[in-house]
Amino acid sequence: SESTQTSTDPPRSKGAKRVKEDEANRTLVWFRRDFRLHDHMALARASASTPASQSHLLALYLISPEEWIDHDEAPIKVDFWLRALPILRKDFAALHIPLIIRTLDRAKGQHADVILDVCKQYRISAVHWNREYEVDELARDASVQQLLQTHDRQVYQHHDQCIVPPGQVLTKAGTTSKVYSSFRNSWYTVVARNPSLLKESRFPRANEPSALRELHEAFEDGHIPESLDQFPLAESARERARRDFPVGEEEAKKRLHAFIQKKMGMYGENRSSLALQGTSILSPYLHSGMVSARSCIREAKEANGNRLEGGMAGAVNWMAEVVWRDFFRHILVAHPKVSRNQPFKAEFTRFPWASDSGDRSFQAWTQGRTGYPIVDASMRCLNTTGWLHNRSRMVVASFLCKDLLVDWRKGERYFMQHLLDGDLASNNGNWQWVAASGTDSQPFFRIFNPARQSQRFDPDGAFIREWVKELRDCPKEDIHAPSASIAQRLKYPEPIVDHSKARDRALKAFQQMRSAS
Numbered sequence: 272s273e274s275t276q277t278s279t280d281p282p283r284s285k286g287a288k289r290v291k292e293d294e295a296n297r298t299l300v301w302f303r304r305d306f307r308l309h310d311h312m313a314l315a316r317a318s319a320s321t322p323a324s325q326s327h328l329l330a331l332y333l334i335s336p337e338e339w340i341d342h343d344e345a346p347i348k349v350d351f352w353l354r355a356l357p358i359l360r361k362d363f364a365a366l367h368i369p370l371i372i373r374t375l376d377r378a379k380g381q382h383a384d385v386i387l388d389v390c391k392q393y394r395i396s397a398v399h400w401n402r403e404y405e406v407d408e409l410a411r412d413a414s415v416q417q418l419l420q421t422h423d424r425q426v427y428q429h430h431d432q433c434i435v436p437p438g439q440v441l442t443k444a445g446t447t448s449k450v451y452s453s454f455r456n457s458w459y460t461v462v463a464r465n466p467s468l469l470k471e472s473r474f475p476r477a478n479e480p481s482a483l484r485e486l487h488e489a490f491e492d493g494h495i496p497e498s499l500d501q502f503p504l505a506e507s508a509r510e511r512a513r514r515d516f517p518v519g520e521e522e523a524k525k526r527l528h529a530f531i532q533k534k535m536g537m538y539g540e541n542r543s544s545l546a547l548q549g550t551s552i553l554s555p556y557l558h559s560g561m562v563s564a565r566s567c568i569r570e571a572k573e574a575n576g577n578r579l580e581g582g583m584a585g586a587v588n589w590m591a592e593v594v595w596r597d598f599f600r601h602i603l604v605a606h607p608k609v610s611r612n613q614p615f616k617a618e619f620t621r622f623p624w625a626s627d628s629g630d631r632s633f634q635a636w637t638q639g640r641t642g643y644p645i646v647d648a649s650m651r652c653l654n655t656t657g658w659l660h661n662r663s664r665m666v667v668a669s670f671l672c673k674d675l676l677v678d679w680r681k682g683e684r685y686f687m688q689h690l691l692d693g694d695l696a697s698n699n700g701n702w703q704w705v706a707a708s709g710t711d712s713q714p715f716f717r718i719f720n721p722a723r724q725s726q727r728f729d730p731d732g733a734f735i736r737e738w739v740k741e742l743r744d745c746p747k748e749d750i751h752a753p754s755a756s757i758a759q760r761l762k763y764p765e766p767i768v769d770h771s772k773a774r775d776r777a778l779k780a781f782q783q784m785r786s787a788s
């Protein structure tokens with residue numbers, strides 16, 4: 272089952288306060304990275320469990336600045352979430368469901384304390400939420416569950432983020448597959464055997480407006496700030512994000528449908544081009560749960576004659592990318608050390624990262640001033656928009672940990688602090704894939720040549736010209752690797768390392784790690 276009732280009969284101490292009759296019906300859904308009403312497991316289950324005749328469903332969102340700082344959430348992402356809240360509240364109001372907002376201040380109480388207060392204030396007896404799988408989130412949710420149960424509240428946690436819940440795609444030996452291709456094949460088998468995994472969960476039923484009189488003030492219970500001091504964002508970045516990434520599930524659905532109709536067919540051909548927008552650009556919406564991964568696969572599959580495999584190559588390729596998302600979440604659950612800053616392959620704890628030049632070259636990388644146009648264009652694009660094409664992510668990640676020998680964890684953190692879709696499982700999984708320290712990674716000796724990547728995936732230099740102003744007028748034949756004299760004339764930085772020497776240095780460092788193992 273997708274849902275797990277984690278509270279059955281909570282232990283009661285003698286004389287403990289029992290929930291009163293009228294408290295037994297009211298149900299709360301705690302929203303986190305799941306800003307939507309459609310196809311939302313916790314909401315559907317909570318709605319199904321409340322009596323139709325009464326108004327008993329409430330929703331809660333906790334604004335948690337301190338937790339978000341601990342998790343390196345990017346200001347542009349926090350802005351995305353804050354922009355989503357008024358829409359969520361409006362969508363709920365249409366169903367007469369109050370969305371309560373609380374801003375957490377750890378000095379005054381943790382998540383658990385605040386949720387218990389809300390339960391007491393609104394006489395709530397059951398709380399539902401969709402599971403999050405990162406180590407900190409699991410610990411947080413366990414403490415919320417414990418406190419609520421101690422106070423006689425039922426807790427229901429649901430699997431919703433992945434299409435197949437973690438732990439259900441297994442090898443013959445009963446372990447989570449560490450190899451993506453075999454994971455994907457088993458994933459197809461599991462999904463084919465359980466069509467309900469792709470089924471849309473039911474839209475929540477509206478509360479009875481008449482019974483809500485007493486809760487009326489709850490429609491506006493909790494202020495939604497426009498911004499948070501802890502997450503400063505330049506006005507220009509804010510405006511750009513509003514234009515490029517409007518929030519809400521309607522927008523997410525629109526993008527999904529447009530992608531399926533217009534671009535999915537050519538996904539295989541166009542997905543790697545930096546100049547074409549050949550991918551769905553749905554990652555911010557998937558990360559924040561404005562669209563469910565289930566809907567993505569369900570709709571792509573339908574468009575592909577109801578097939579996961581075979582049929583339209585673009586559809587098959589695209590669905591396989593969405594499976595990568597499940598894969599890295601399953602890995603995170605099976606190997607929680609990756610969420611604790613550990614390389615998947617233990618030998619990489621001994622990798623001799625550069626200690627001397629790390630800071631200087633890391634800074635040049637973050638600023639997009641490495642003298643490698645494709646790297647610089649990509650980093651400037653990330654810094655300005657909060658989003659980056661997958662090819663760019665691979666190129667800059669490879670350049671950081673192989674050409675500059677900077678520990679991949681610094682890059683991983685920088686990405687989290689700047690990405691609109693920064694997602695621990697996918698970010699960590701992909702950084703480790705590039706660094707070769709992860710499960711089923713590319714081999715270490717596969718070191719991208721930035722100029723060649725640029726020639727292949729941005730042949731006319733359109734992407735470079737868009738982001739590296741100095742090179743706007745650089746001739747096409749020079750743009751991928753400008754000569755020293757051209758760089759000087761255009762006031763573009765000279766390369767901070769020589770790629771072929773850097774490659775040799777990286778391979779030596781890898782051998783050093785190997786011989787020490």
Ligand code: FAD
Binds near residue numbers: 659664690
């Ligand atoms: P599409 O190509 O349209 O794919 C559809 C969806 O499938 C994506 O939105 C995403 O949810 C999923 N997906 C696609 N590729 C991958 C992948 N390799 N791994 C996991 N899921 C995938 N993706 C994130 O969502 N968050 C991250 O923090 C993140 N960090 C990354 C860091 C590095 C170094 C690299 C190389 C990749 C990272 N990715 C991350 C994966 C990938 O780059 C993005 O998911 C993709 O570029 C998003 O664009 P899209 O929505 O147009 O993808």
